[in-house]
Amino acid sequence: QVQLKESGPGLVQPSETLSLTCTVSGFSLTSYSVSWVRQPSGKGPEWMGRMWYDGDTAYNSALKSRLSISRDTSKNQVFLKMNSLQTDDTGTYYCTRDSPGFAYWGQGTLVTVSS
């Protein structure tokens, strides 16, 4: 069955870089696209960016200068890197198979930006 699982550090220092991994199973990254979505506590979700099935990427312009998404198809993993973290980057980060239509989501990983 389709599964996605996020992993990474729970705590990041301000101004540091966040690195997250999404490990998928049950489908191929060369056939389906995966997005990253984040959600501050008590607020709505925000789409961050996408790794297309063909290896191309798309980013939310609000984050584009700080964000990079890559993948390792041999390991079934999609990576997120975002630099210059601030306290308002605190929240739960999800990866989701967005094609078609965001049907499958990981459990999310809570990232806290604090010194």
Next chain:
Amino acid sequence: DTVMTQSPASMSTSVGERVTVNCKASQSVGTVVAWFQQKPGQSPKRLIYLATNRHTGVPDRFTGSGFGRDFTLTISNVEAEDLAVYYCLQYDSIPWTFGGGTKLELK
């Protein structure tokens, strides 16, 4: 960017009632809209895709409608398990954007 304006932000209901949640897009998105239900501590769960298609296993009391700029999620015969936050999402044009959410509570 396409802004999804969702209303109301919260609503109180009773078991058995019918409720509607609305999303208005700042520009036409065709039918490329999804609706999600989110309970505390859980990931969003897709209910509806392409505006009107119910996700596998979603009860038929959940109905999506709309086209262009105006979209509605209707929950008929609300059950206690439906108490959650609901979000719309347009995935027609990047950046894909979510509505602000509607919290459904019991009276």
